Amino acid sequence: MVELFVKDKRLQLLGLIIIFFILCSIITPSEQNILWRFPALIAQLPILINEFVDYLMFEFMPIEIFDPEIEEYEEKPLFKEITRAIARGILFSIDLIREILLGGVKTIVTFTSWDFVSENKWAYWPALPWTVVSGIAIFIGYTLKGSSLAILVCFSSVYIAVFGQWEPAMETLSFVLIAAPISFLLGLGLGVLGYKNKNVEIALNPILNIAQTMPHFSYLVPVMVFFGVGDHAGAIATIIFATPPMVRLTILGLKNVPIEISEAGMMSGCSNFQLLFRVLIPSARRDILIGINQVIMQCLAMAVIASFIGAKGLGFNLLLALNQLRIGQALELGICIVLIAVSLDKLSLAWANKQKNYFANKSFFHRHKYILIIIFILILGSIVAYLGNFIFRDTYNYLYLIPHNKGITTENFWQAGVDWIWDTFFFKLKVFNEFLIISVLMPMKQAYLSMPIVATFVLVMGVGYIVGGIKSALIVGGFLLFIALTEWYDRALITAYMTTFGVIVSAIIGITVGSLCAQHQLSTKIILLVCDTFQTFPSFIYLIPVIMLFGVTDTSVLIAVIVYATIPATRYTVEGIRSVPESLHDAALMSGVNRIQRWLKIDLPLAFPHMMLGVNQTVVFALFMVIIGAMIGTDDLGQYILKALSDKNGTGNGLVLGLCVAFIGLAVDHLIRTWAAERKKILGL
């Protein structure tokens, strides 16, 4: 009997659940009962963090600096001067690109002064006409990958211009064009360091884990305190968000380079530098390319959130449109963000895939072909824009810059669509909504809240033990302990309840849809495109229609969660099933297996480890969206994270709350990874 129990994990799990329920029933709920809730022993942690940050920013090593504005010396702390210098550097780069695209005076001011600009009205950098920017982008697309990419870029830029979103789109673009390369280089650099030095990798790992699971809202406040508000702050928050996947993929890619290749490089007498840049990185190209794709997607996914701390552009306008309930306008803006993401992604991939042309002895025209064509586009576009002055004498010069919101709009069409959905489905949905809330969500929430803390520990650590032995039990127990000792444990339980519900539904939908779509090449392609679109499409847009239909309730939050969290579940299922070797399918066919059997007996088990990684990502996505759900109205950790944006103790509260969310994610992450790794071993993958 005992032997059976030691071997059979299912039996262990059953035993664990029985113990869990016994504990739940015998422990009395009372604040004094230590078995029910732990005392908030680390409630002081946020305050300590705040004091430390305040000290660092406002007191640490003051230096006397003369302030010419008020003609006085001011004591300024060293650290603040350093962070502000970084901020100024980034802001300068963003403004430089922005003014090339849209015109302005700030770059000139940097080299002269505001006085100079005020006195000399000619000192204004003119905007490039939108036709020129589009023309150059289309040309780049064409040279990199031919007409298909040119058509995509052409469609995107014309869409943006015609719908009157040129200015905000270029503002967003300028900040992405700074944030994305910095994230890329930073990620590549850290990845290479991690690959070369085991200690660096060990040190990087927990930082990356936390950076990838911490909700972006929670580090907005620290970024704001250290770097101020504005486009630079938005860019820095974006870099924090976009760099980790790049680091991971770089390390992964470099590790997968066969040892023979690097040995071949060494034998040919490569220096360290050459070995890295000529041999290793090109060989690890596939993963690094996925890294670039992730960096760009992440950058644009942050476009809206970055506007909370001062990033101008599409994101800010989108929030403004939503605030007036102008869903149609918000939708157009959202599409612009997606189009920029897709175009940039395809352009950068094409650029990275481009083979170098080594032909020598070219004529002057051949060597400078690209520059000449770009100059030609510039001149042509400028002439067209100049002629535009005469055509549009009384209105705006549509051939130069289409002013914001002065293009055509399909707002009314979308608005009518939203109204139609409302009129048609509202009352049916209302019945569903009431049923869901009263019979499913409220009882589930209550059940989570009525778990005694000791029972939770037994359950979580027990599952950890079953999955990965003592080590896993201690790791997940440690994560839980941190949350249990903060004053927000009940809030964390509510977050956990919403995440659980969201993940279960998303995983079911994602795995079903993914499996179906993976059966054909075309549907695979389509579903991956849909995944890309939804990943960059700002989730804020569907918050409002969802509120209109389901009210300020948990249902609304969960629907937003499910829309977003289904993406990774679907994507990984599709990829997992597509990677099942064709020969196995043939073998199955010969053994007379039908489609359903093939799916159940071959595809699913073999794709299972990969699908579990998808579920893992689903958990992270769901957590993120539950936190964003605070914008609808929740009473979980997210509500407090949102509140931290305006708190006096915002920095500390935001970070500790963010850590709580990250630890929930990391605990689940650890369990799933360990489990998936074991399955992989069993399957011999």
Place this chain on the structure above:
Amino acid sequence: MKKLISILFAGLLALPASVMAEDSSKPIVIPTHNWSSQVVMAYVIGGIFESMGNNVEYVPADSQAVYEAIRNGDVTISHEVWQSSFGKSFYNAMAKGGVIDAGTHAAMTLEEMGVPTWVIEKDLCPGLPNWEALKNCKEVFATPDSGGKGRWLEGPQSWHGDLMPVRVEALGLGDDYVVKFAGGADALWADLAAAKKEGRGTIIFNWTPNFTDAEGFTFIDFPEYTDGCRKADGGDGSCGSPKGWLKKAANYKFPKTHPAAYTAFSRMSFTTQDIGQMAALVDIDKMSHEDAAKSWLADHEDVWKPFTEAGM
């Protein structure tokens, strides 16, 4: 010695400045938040500054976090400091140093729970807007997740903390009503729009002047506000909101760097009507914020010109 030099320097540089007393050409940074009247007013004020020859720059900022940004000098002014929503953040930043009070608008503000006027016209809850009427019609305001009680949809918790839950209890409505915190203003408006389509009653937090004034919104008459009636001030919390002020804030360097602009800014005072007009241009006439500001400035020179005129 170092001190002496610095004093000397400061003295030398201060001399020409005090003679000229001219505005610096550095841009005045004006924050834009996510509601219409504030954004239009930002462009209006920016337009006024520009008419005085100043450079202006706009930066999107969170309406609560902006005070910390003003303190640090990242943002120069804030022109809509609502007493009950932002008063705390404003005074917190002021206590830390770096923010100054630049006067008050003529507009009086009210931030209070209320119902769309058609709820009263349809007589869904007889006796409103008197708060006592609420005792008898909790089911009109019930939602699926309110557990049979009526629901008050309050703004995000960051706006006034536990003010409303305390009030519900103090008024003895605790058995009949619960307070639900919305995530942001857009959630409030979405609920307002949904309630109208559905014809159900809803109690939401709202304020005036606001664009909802045009559609009709009635605030509930709670027992009158008196000093110290709120729980934070030692009372039991059974009172409504005060008629509040709408202040202007500025970075402490602003008067020194831009004396003329600061004087104009401190004299600026918009009325409820002005603010309503600005919001309506965007929310009702669907103009863009910049255009609305331009059109308002063009039509109301009589209002804003006096702010800029010298000889005060």
